[in-house]
Amino acid sequence: MSSIARQFGYDPYSSEYEKIGDNYNTNDYLKLRFQPAFISALIPTILYLSLRISKISKLCSILGAVMIIFENSIITESRIIVMDAFLLFFVSLVIFFTTSSFKAPTFSIRRFLLFSLSGLALGCGISTKLTTLGTFMAVGILQLFQITILQKQNKRKLSILVKDLIFRGVAFLLPIAVIILISYYFHFNINLYKNSENSRHSTLFNNKYFDNENFSFPSDHFSYLPFFQTLIELNKVMNKSNMRISSYHIFASSWAEWPLLNSKAIIFWDSLNEQNLKQQTDMHDNKESFFVCIGNVFVYYLVFFLLVSFCIYAILIAFYKLFIFFVRKDDRNTLIFNKLSKISRFNKKIKNYYPYLFFYSMGYFCNLIPFALINRSAYLYHYFPSLIFGIMFSATLIEIFLDIFLANFKKIRLLLIISCCLLIFFGWLFFIPFIYSTPISIKQFEKRVWGGNWFRL
Numbered sequence: 001m002s003s004i005a006r007q008f009g010y011d012p013y014s015s016e017y018e019k020i021g022d023n024y025n026t027n028d029y030l031k032l033r034f035q036p037a038f039i040s041a042l043i044p045t046i047l048y049l050s051l052r053i054s055k056i057s058k059l060c061s062i063l064g065a066v067m068i069i070f071e072n073s074i075i076t077e078s079r080i081i082v083m084d085a086f087l088l089f090f091v092s093l094v095i096f097f098t099t100s101s102f103k104a105p106t107f108s109i110r111r112f113l114l115f116s117l118s119g120l121a122l123g124c125g126i127s128t129k130l131t132t133l134g135t136f137m138a139v140g141i142l143q144l145f146q147i148t149i150l151q152k153q154n155k156r157k158l159s160i161l162v163k164d165l166i167f168r169g170v171a172f173l174l175p176i177a178v179i180i181l182i183s184y185y186f187h188f189n190i191n192l193y194k195n196s197e198n199s200r201h202s203t204l205f206n207n208k209y210f211d212n213e214n215f216s217f218p219s220d221h222f223s224y225l226p227f228f229q230t231l232i233e234l235n236k237v238m239n240k241s242n243m244r245i246s247s248y249h250i251f252a253s254s255w256a257e258w259p260l261l262n263s264k265a266i267i268f269w270d271s272l273n274e275q276n277l278k279q280q281t282d283m284h285d286n287k288e289s290f291f292v293c294i295g296n297v298f299v300y301y302l303v304f305f306l307l308v309s310f311c312i313y314a315i316l317i318a319f320y321k322l323f324i325f326f327v328r329k330d331d332r333n334t335l336i337f338n339k340l341s342k343i344s345r346f347n348k349k350i351k352n353y354y355p356y357l358f359f360y361s362m363g364y365f366c367n368l369i370p371f372a373l374i375n376r377s378a379y380l381y382h383y384f385p386s387l388i389f390g391i392m393f394s395a396t397l398i399e400i401f402l403d404i405f406l407a408n409f410k411k412i413r414l415l416l417i418i419s420c421c422l423l424i425f426f427g428w429l430f431f432i433p434f435i436y437s438t439p440i441s442i443k444q445f446e447k448r449v450w451g452g453n454w455f456r457l
Contacts, residue, residue: 123179
């Protein structure tokens, strides 16, 4: 973003921290807005291709793309100059390259290349925002799962295990490390002046800046921290500073509120002040504008419902398998689950898509659960990586359901998918004033407050 801004001659002093909330005097900011908007536009395409590579039908792949295209909160974030668009773009690339690697031969060049591209995308994502570490955890768990399966297939041969670990380490972990180190190297060489946060760093750390108190002396009179020590100190200080943020923010919400969209909306801008928003008397005929980050209700609830349904199903199957373990072999064929052909077919179909469902569910929970351990303020946009994995999971599960229960009813399948797409489109259309700041009356505003916590000040 900074290189594009420099290329277009954007004045960095026009958007200093102290000027937040001021009006723009020129349209220079549009040059910066183009980048997240363009990157965000690529995300549905990448996820659609990921679903098609996973052998998902065109109908369900289109549904997955529609869930992203008309997801209000992601659209809102893509319209402002923030890094979330780049974060989600790299997460989408990780999904694409990881799912593409599932059917590649174990030690093939193709798999090596796909692992490397996935690692590069993860490295870029982590360099953009550390919240991408949730996706790194998900891919890491998947890699361990694949190693375990390969060991079972090869009768736990030590030579195969060593070869597999080296293969994955070089192909996957090395690109991540290289990208992260390169990004820090550029950061240290571009950032030449101290800021207000540098008081938290050691003298050796600050010696590299042009405006440090020792800079006027010859360079052999004072020393610098080596690169890796600088890297470690910077991350220690950043993490401590981040975790020290305990102040309450009016738009902060809990991780448990995000899946059902019971969190607070993020009001980026409104034409009313806070006091007028509370005292809405005699204002119902006036039209006001609101720029709000709130999700598409139908997308959020569909993802949550399908995830919970599958979790219940998985628990029942686990108990069932535990039960038949203690049943005589002669009696196993008489059990109810074996008699229900639809459920039996569903179980077989699940096995075909198990790597994908496992990866998507891990991606969802690994990006969500860490926020339960963080005390600092969190916001709805922290849920976006989980939401993307949830959408991929939902499209895959709907595909399995339709193949089993509506395999011979093509018209009903089509009708169901179209109905889902229309509901999602309605969710986008109805709340469009919050995305594009279309002026609406207070009455119209109140009709769009579906969540009790959305605008609780």
